[in-house]
Amino acid sequence: MKIVVCIKQVPATGADKRYTDDLRLDRAAAETIINPLDEYAIEQALRLADDGVADSVTYLSMGPEQASEALRRALGMGGDDAVLITDPALAGADEWATARVLATALDRLAPDVALMGMASDDARGSLVPGAVAAMRDVPLLSYGAELKVADGEARVRRLSATGYDWIGAPLPVVATVTDQVGEPRYASLKGIMGAKRKPLETWSLADAGVSSDALRGAALTRVTDARPPEDKPPTERIENLPPTEAAARIADWLAQRKLV
Amino acid sequence: MSNDILFLAEFAAGRPARSALELATGAAELASESGGSAVALAYGSGAADGAAGLGAHGAARAIVVGDEDRPAITYAPAVVAAARDAGLAILAPATPNGRDLAAALVGSLDLPAFGPVRAARLSDGALETEQATLQGSVVTTSRPADGAPAPAVVLVLANTFTPSEGGSGSAEVTEAPAAEASALTKATVVESHEAEAKVVNLEEATIIVAGGRGVGGEEGFGPLRELAEVLGGAVGASRAAADAGWIPYQLQIGQTGKVVKPSLYIGAGISGAIQHRVGMQTAEHVVAINRDPDAPIGEFADLFVVGDLFQIIPALTEELRRRKGG
Numbered sequence: 254m255k256i257v258v259c260i261k262q263v264p265a266t267g268a269d270k271r272y273t274d275d276l277r278l279d280r281a282a283a284e285t286i287i288n289p290l291d292e293y294a295i296e297q298a299l300r301l302a303d304d305g306v307a308d309s310v311t312y313l314s315m316g317p318e319q320a321s322e323a324l325r326r327a328l329g330m331g332g333d334d335a336v337l338i339t340d341p342a343l344a345g346a347d348e349w350a351t352a353r354v355l356a357t358a359l360d361r362l363a364p365d366v367a368l369m370g371m372a373s374d375d376a377r378g379s380l381v382p383g384a385v386a387a388m389r390d391v392p393l394l395s396y397g398a399e400l401k402v403a404d405g406e407a408r409v410r411r412l413s414a415t416g417y418d419w420i421g422a423p424l425p426v427v428a429t430v431t432d433q434v435g436e437p438r439y440a441s442l443k444g445i446m447g448a449k450r451k452p453l454e455t456w457s458l459a460d461a462g463v464s465s466d467a468l469r470g471a472a473l474t475r476v477t478d479a480r481p482p483e484d485k486p487p488t489e490r491i492e493n494l495p496p497t498e499a500a501a502r503i504a505d506w507l508a509q510r511k512l513v
Numbered sequence: 514m515s516n517d518i519l520f521l522a523e524f525a526a527g528r529p530a531r532s533a534l535e536l537a538t539g540a541a542e543l544a545s546e547s548g549g550s551a552v553a554l555a556y557g558s559g560a561a562d563g564a565a566g567l568g569a570h571g572a573a574r575a576i577v578v579g580d581e582d583r584p585a586i587t588y589a590p591a592v593v594a595a596a597r598d599a600g601l602a603i604l605a606p607a608t609p610n611g612r613d614l615a616a617a618l619v620g621s622l623d624l625p626a627f628g629p630v631r632a633a634r635l636s637d638g639a640l641e642t643e644q645a646t647l648q649g650s651v652v653t654t655s656r657p658a659d660g661a662p663a664p665a666v667v668l669v670l671a672n673t674f675t676p677s678e679g680g681s682g683s684a685e686v687t688e689a690p691a692a693e694a695s696a697l698t699k700a701t702v703v704e705s706h707e708a709e710a711k712v713v714n715l716e717e718a719t720i721i722v723a724g725g726r727g728v729g730g731e732e733g734f735g736p737l738r739e740l741a742e743v744l745g746g747a748v749g750a751s752r753a754a755a756d757a758g759w760i761p762y763q764l765q766i767g768q769t770g771k772v773v774k775p776s777l778y779i780g781a782g783i784s785g786a787i788q789h790r791v792g793m794q795t796a797e798h799v800v801a802i803n804r805d806p807d808a809p810i811g812e813f814a815d816l817f818v819v820g821d822l823f824q825i826i827p828a829l830t831e832e833l834r835r836r837k838g839g
Binding site for chain 2: 264266276278288290347348349351352355371372374375377378379380381382383384385386387388390391392393394395396397400409411412413414415416417418419420421422423425431432433457469470472473475476478479480481482483485486488489490491492493494496497499500501502503504506507510512513
C-alpha cells in the first residue's frame, strides 16, 4: 500500500508577509515552515508505515525551489522519497491550478492513498483535496480524526453533527486528516542526517505531465486588492474592580450595543 | 450562461441548515444585482419536502439533488450536473460538507474558487469577493480572471448574510438533471456513533460563550452554560479544552474546529492564540475575561475584563437575570 502525502510550504505563523506589486504573496520573502496541518497528515502516514500497513510514503509538494526544504524536513520525520514540482509558470497558482497540477502528478505516482492536511495555514479554502479527488475520479474521505486502511478499503473517523461516523471507500482515495490524529513526531538528528540521502526529485510542469496551456495562466481568479485589516476601535479594559462592579460594567456595555 | 446565483442548501434531520437560509437571502441579494434568480441546490434528509420553503428566504427556484442522509460528497455528481453552465456564481457554506461539494465543483468543472469570503457583491456585472487571509493579517479583494468559466464557486462564512424573514414566497421546485457516474459516490457511512450529550451547531449560534484552558475542567463549564442560557447563546471552547476532554470536539472553535461569526463572542480563560483567533475573529463583538492582563486576546477584544472568570461570570449571569426581572 502506497501513500503520497501532499505538503505545502507556508510562511511561518508569525512571519512578516508581503504581497508583491502584482498582488501575489511573496513566497520568497518570509521565513517558511511545513504547513502545520500537513504535519498531521505526515504523522498519520508514518503511523501507517510504522504499523506495516503502508509499504512506502512519498511526499509531494508544489512550490518555489526552496520548498525542497519542507520536503527535506518531512523526510527527516520519516518516509522514503519526495517530489517537488516547481516551474516559473506556477507563480500565483490558485486552488484550481494547484489541484490540476497535483492531480496530474498523482496520476503519475499512482498512490493508494493521497493524503493531505485539512487546510492550509495561509489560504484556508480547503478545496484542493476535493478538487484533486474529482479530477482524478477517486473517492474523497475528508476531515478524518483517524485514517485506517485494510482489505482494499480506507476509512476515516469524522465528526458528525451529533457524534462521529466511520466513512469508508474503496482504494485508491484522496483523504484528509485533522489535528486529532495525534501530535506530529519530531525529526531526530539521525532522521535529519538520513533525509539528506533520500531521493528528492524535482519536476517541471512538463515532467509532471501538465501542459502550460491547460493551466490558463495558473489561475482562474485574480486578486485586485490586498490591504491590512480595518483598524478596530481600541480595546476597552476593565481592571481592578470587584466582580459585581465588573459584571455591572459588562452588562452596561452589552446593553449599549443592544446585545442583551 | 445565465445571470442566476446558485447556492447549496443543506438539509439534515428533516429541516434546512441555517446556512441554507442565509445563502438563500445572500443569493437573492446578488441575483437582484445580476438580473437573475436565486436557485437552491437542495440535498440531505428533508430536502424534497423543504426545498419550496426556501422561497420564504429569497430562493426563486429549487433543484432537489437528493433527499437522503448520506455523506454530502456523494451528492457531488448531482450538484455538478445542476451547476454546469448555470449561472454566475454558486454559494457554498464554509463548512466541511460545503467545502467538500465546492471542491468537487471546482475539480469537475474547472471553476474559479473564492473564500471563505466575508462579503460578496457584483461590481460592473462581475462577482467581487472579500476575504481575510494569512491568518487575518491581510484582506484581499478578488474577481474571476478574464474569461474564467462560470459559475464561480464561493465559500461563504456563517452569518455573512442574515436570512430574510416573513417572506411567504415558495420556490418553484424543478427536477435535477441526470448526473454522470463518479467515484465520489463511493463513500459510505460504515458506522455511526452518537455522542452522550446533545451538542448544538455552533455555526448557527448568534451568541457564544467560549471557555479555554483557564476554565480548568469539565465542571468549570457550568458557569459558562448558565451565562449562555441567560444570553440565549451557546457554549463553545478552545482546542485546549476540547483536547482535555472537557467538552465535545463539535464545540471547538478555531482553525481546526468551527469558524464562527456570532454577533457576540465572550471568551473566558482563553488566551487568544492565533489558531483560536482565526475561528472567531469575524465576530461582531468580542468580550474577553482573563486573569492575565497580558493575554493576547486582550489585544483584539473589544472589551477586555481582567479578573477571575469564576467570580465575574456568575456575577454577570446574576446581573443579567436581575435586569431581565427574573
